[in-house]
Amino acid sequence: MPMYEYYCADCQTNFETLLSFAAMQNTEIICPKCHSQHVRKLLSMFAAQRSGDGEFGDGSHWSDSSGGCGCGGACNCGGHAQH
Numbered sequence: 001m002p003m004y005e006y007y008c009a010d011c012q013t014n015f016e017t018l019l020s021f022a023a024m025q026n027t028e029i030i031c032p033k034c035h036s037q038h039v040r041k042l043l044s045m046f047a048a049q050r051s052g053d054g055e056f057g058d059g060s061h062w063s064d065s066s067g068g069c070g071c072g073g074a075c076n077c078g079g080h081a082q083h
Helices: 021-026
Strands: 003-008 014-018 039-041
Antiparallel strands (some): 003 014, 003 039
């Protein structure tokens, strides 16, 4: 189920909610803090690659051939093999 991020214009806070695609179309989103209906969905970015250099903004490298990433030991982050 996807997680969506919202911004409340009344209390000026961000919040997240898990909704199915079908529920998102049929559910009125209400701020959990102030119960306002003046909310808007935000664009969430999980990762962004800088143009042309193959590095993320934090200096780590992205590789689609490593089988996973996050520096949990199953990837090739920064070009150094994890053993």
